[in-house]
Amino acid sequence: MTAPQLHHAGNEEVLAILAERQRIVLTTHPNPDGDALGSEYAMYHMLTGMGKEVRIVNIDPMPENLRFLNGTVDYETWNPVEHEELLARADAIIALDFNHCDRMREMGDAACGSTAHRIVIDHHLEPQPFADTYLSVPNASSTAEIVYDLLEAGAMELTREIALGIYVGLMTDTGSFRFDRTTPRVHRIAARLLEHGVDPLDIHRKIFDDYPMNRTALLGRVLAGIEQHFDGRVTILSVTRQMFEDTGTTVEDVENVVNYGLGIRGVEVTALITELEDGHKISFRSRGKFSVNDIAGEFGGGGHRLAAGARLDDPDGETVREKVIGRFGRLFQQ
Numbered sequence: 001m002t003a004p005q006l007h008h009a010g011n012e013e014v015l016a017i018l019a020e021r022q023r024i025v026l027t028t029h030p031n032p033d034g035d036a037l038g039s040e041y042a043m044y045h046m047l048t049g050m051g052k053e054v055r056i057v058n059i060d061p062m063p064e065n066l067r068f069l070n071g072t073v074d075y076e077t078w079n080p081v082e083h084e085e086l087l088a089r090a091d092a093i094i095a096l097d098f099n100h101c102d103r104m105r106e107m108g109d110a111a112c113g114s115t116a117h118r119i120v121i122d123h124h125l126e127p128q129p130f131a132d133t134y135l136s137v138p139n140a141s142s143t144a145e146i147v148y149d150l151l152e153a154g155a156m157e158l159t160r161e162i163a164l165g166i167y168v169g170l171m172t173d174t175g176s177f178r179f180d181r182t183t184p185r186v187h188r189i190a191a192r193l194l195e196h197g198v199d200p201l202d203i204h205r206k207i208f209d210d211y212p213m214n215r216t217a218l219l220g221r222v223l224a225g226i227e228q229h230f231d232g233r234v235t236i237l238s239v240t241r242q243m244f245e246d247t248g249t250t251v252e253d254v255e256n257v258v259n260y261g262l263g264i265r266g267v268e269v270t271a272l273i274t275e276l277e278d279g280h281k282i283s284f285r286s287r288g289k290f291s292v293n294d295i296a297g298e299f300g301g302g303g304h305r306l307a308a309g310a311r312l313d314d315p316d317g318e319t320v321r322e323k324v325i326g327r328f329g330r331l332f333q334q
């Protein structure tokens, strides 16, 4: 299979495209995380600062711990009655923090059928052909870092609001400044954001230290069931719908839980398998030696080298679990 020809653009070209467009819709992936919502937040303020009419329309609502972003920005959840027309009439649609059209689910038809200029701003591997312009930077720590670069390239003012959005994306996608793309540059950007009014303790508390008790109860259940395989080089965490029911939690509450699977001596790769209403979601993480992006790809997903994910229609958790363990086992056969 030959790679599809995509139009990759630099910051200047993207800014020139945006300068010519007035009605702009921002969107992101399902189960939006801090990078998704923070990047939208920063882009929203940057574009309204340029005099644009901007709306944010996402396929899923925002998780509770990120709702503090909801003050100056209105995050709308996709509703065809309200938004089909909006997408059809938009001059530009910006896809932030994802690169597959089908991730927009029901919204995909309206977004990809629109005459609007579609721009992808993203840092995941292997972008798919559905947009007119790609600002795709796979070695960026976060989409928020790319948004920051765009702002710099345009010599635009770094307002307190824009700084907040970028910081939320930068901090969450680097696992609070510890994952592999936490470069000196990321810290330099963070320093600038702090100089522009960001309060790191306040933001960290709101996002990570303000969970309801039932989330911790769920975490306890998940950790109690952790499995080790292949002499401890693999760990598997499983979350069932029964656990959600017992603890009064939802799939939102397993965000970041996968990282516990890597926090054990000797582990190379881990997976968190979450039972959904209509299948399973798998989150893969690697400590560094193996790429989990390729593995996620084999399960129909993707992501980054050390953090990736996939969604399966298979309703049988046992089959999914065995497939994942079997696939991990092949890593150690060479």
Ligand SMILES: [Mn+2]
Pocket: 035, 036, 097, 123, 142, 143, 173
């Ligand atoms: Mn991201």
